[in-house]
Amino acid sequence: MPQSSSPYRPALGVEETGIRRAAVIGAGAMGAGIAAQFANAGLAVDLLDVPGKAGGRNAPAEAGIARQLKSHGFMAEEGAALLRAGNIEDDLHRLAEADWIVEAVVENLEIKRSLYAKIDAVRRPGTIVSSNTSTIPRRELVAAGGDRFAADFVITHFFNPPRVMRLVEIVAGPENSDDLVRRVANATRSLLGKSAVMCRDTPGFIANRIGCYWLAAGVLEAARLGLTVEEADAVNAALGVPRTGVFGLMDLIGIDLVPAIWGSLMQAVPAGDRFRRFDLPGSPLIGSLIAEGRHGRKTGQGFYRKGKEGRREALDLVSGAYRPAAAVASKDLPGGGRDVAALLADEGRLGVYAASLFSEVLAYAAACGPEIAEDVGSIDAAIELGYSWREGPFRMADRIGLQVPAVERLSSEAGPSPLLAAAAQKGFYSQDGALLTGGDGRTASASPSLLAGDAQIIGNAGARLRDLGDGIACFEITSKMNSFAPEVFDILEDTLARAGRDFQGLVLGNDDRRAFSAGADLSSILKLLDGGDELSLEDYLARGQRLFLGMKYLPVPVVAAVHGFTLGGGCEFMLHADASVAHAELNAGLPETKVGLIPGWGGGTQLLLRGLEGADGERPPAVLAAVFDLIRSGAVASSARQAMRLGLLRKGDGITMHREDLLPAAKAKALSLVSGYAPPPKAALPAFEPSACGGLLVPVAEGVAAGRLTETDETIAAVLAFVLTGGKAAESGESLTEEGMMALERQAFLKLVSLPASRARMEHMLKTGKPLRN
16 A cells, blocks of 8 residues: 655655655665665655565565664664565556656666666656666666657666765766756755766766776785785875775775676776776785685675784785784874875875875876766765765865876876866866866856855854845854854854844854764863862853853744754754754764763753643653653764654754755745744743652662663762752742753752762763763
C-alpha cells in the first residue's frame, strides 16, 4: 500500500523541486544510502532490488533498509517508515509513481541497459532517471535507448556514505534540456543537501580523475623517495588532506580494488595522459599486498595493521614487513605542519616529496581541466567535497603562490599549459569568480554568501551585527567556536538596544563551517575560578541570562539559523528565539552535566516552558521528567530531526538540507513574522508537588546502585531536580517567573562549578575533548 503521509514534514525547499516521490533501484550500501537521504528530506521512496531467495521476495531491499538503520543513514529512525521495499520483478510498476528514479546497481553496462529498457516501459514521460555509476560513460549508458529516454537521463554520482559526503557529480549530455539539468541540480541541493558539480562525460569524471591520480602519485613517489608510510601521511595531512593521508586512505578504500579502479581509469584515459606515468596496478608493492591478502582495513592489514596488544604497526615499503608505527608530529615537519609554502620549499626528503606531489597534482589538474570541467572552481569543489581536502589544488596554489620551484619546473616539463599561464597573470580566482579552464583568462561568476560584503552595523573581535537587507539584521558571533566571550555580550547588548530602530527582524547565525555556537568558554570560567574572581563569574552568568531573556521579549521577531555544534550556551541562545531554521545535520544539546554543571543561561527554564506549551495533553509531571532526563543525560541530537523529537526544536521550525540555504531561509522566516509581530506574553512556570523532586531522583539512585551512574552524577542530578521543580517555591505551591527560575539556575551553576569533581570534568574535557566519568 502506498504511504499516505510522511512521519515528518518535508525540509524547506523540497516542494519547490516538483519531486514528491522517488525510487531507487539497488539496495546495496550506495542505493539504500541514497534512498535514506531522500527520506531524510521527508520524501516517500520505493527501494527495489532483485527478488530474494530466502526471507521473502523483498528481503534484499529490506536488508538494505536495516543496514541504513544500523549505520545511521537515517537522520531519525522514523525516516525508515518512508521507504517501501520491493523487487524489480513484482514491483517495477511502482516506478510510474516516481518523479525521480535513481539506478544504483552493479557496474555492468549490459545489466544497466537491460534495466533501463524495463524502466522506460513503465515510467511517466518527463520522469528524471539517473545512474549512480562512477565508471561508465553516459554516452554508453544511453546508446541502446531511445531519444526520449536519453533526454531524461543523467548521471548523478554520489560518494559514500551518501548521508555524509556532500558531493554529487552530475553528467549531462547533448540530449538533455537546460531545464532538466537545472531541475536535477536544484533537487540535488534542496532535497538531498548536496553540492552538485557539473562534470563532462570523461573517465572518472572530476573527483576520481584527480583524486586517484593524487593517490597513485602519493604512494609511488613516497616509495621512490624513501619515505615511510607515516612520513608520507603526515606530509599529506600538512597539505590539507584528511588525517588518513594517502596510505591510510588506500587501506580504507581497499588495496584489492586497485586493479579495477585504477586499471579501468588507465585504460580509459587518452594514450598520452600523465595518469599512465603512475602505474599503481603495475606496482610490485601493490601486487604483493593483493597476492598476500593484505587488502587494508577489510582484512585487518594493509599499509597499517594492529599488532600485539592492539598497537598500531606500519608496513616497511622496502622489506614488506611490519614494524611499530612511528607517528610523525606535525610540529616536526618543515613549516611546523602549518606553513605549506615552507614545507614545499624545504630541500629535505619530506619537502621534496611534498613539492613533487603537490606540483604533480596541480599540473595534472591544469592539463586535463579543459577536458573534465568548465572552471577551476568545479575541480576544487569536487576534490574538497569528494576527498575532503581542506582546499582544492587551484585554491591552494592561489594561497601559497605559483612561484614554487618544483611547480615551475614540472609545468615546463609537462609542456605549456594555457590554464597555468592565465593563472600566472591573475591567479585561479578573483573577485569575479573562478577561471574558466579554457585558459583565456575569463572567469565564471561568483556566488557570494548572504553575509559577504561590507554590511556591518557594529562589531568587535567577538561578534558583529550585519545588515541582511529588507529590514533584517544578523547577529553573528566570530569568536573561537563562536563561544560567548564577554565581548560577544557587548555587541549583543548594543544589538538589542537597536531593535525596532535599525532593524525590524533579527537573525542569529554565521558562516562558520563547524558551529553555530559551542556555548560558554570553559577555559575562561576556569581562569576566573583560579583567580578567585567568583563575582565576575556570577556577573558573566547574570549578564547572559539578562540578555538572552531580553532577546526573547524584543519588539521584533528573532530567528535562529542553527547548524553544526549548537551546544550548551549556544543551544540556550537558540531556545530564546521566536523560531529556528536548522541545517539537517545539526548537533544540538545541553551537555553541561558532562562537565559537571547544569545549564546556566535559561536552558532548563525555556525547555520546560516549551514542553508545557506543546504538551498535547501530556501531564506536567511527564513533561518535567522528560526535560530532566534530557538535561541530566547530556544528550546531543545528531540531526535536526532528532533535535525536534527531543524538544530542542519546535514542530513548526524549518529544516534545510543544504547548509548554504540556511541563512536565506532564516531571513525569509524573519520577514514572514515581521507584519503584525508582538512579543510573546510573559511566561510563568507552574508549581510542582513537593514530592516531584524526589520522584525524579529515584531512577538516578537506582543507576548509581547498579554502577551505571556515579556519585558525581547523582550530586548533579539532585541540583538539577531542585532547580526544575522550582526550588523552595515548590514547598509553598507558588509558581515561578522565568527570572525566578533562572536565578535558581545561576545559583546551582555557581554551586557546582566550585566542586572538585566538576572541575576535574571541565579540565578533562578541555584536555581530551572527552567526558570524564568520575
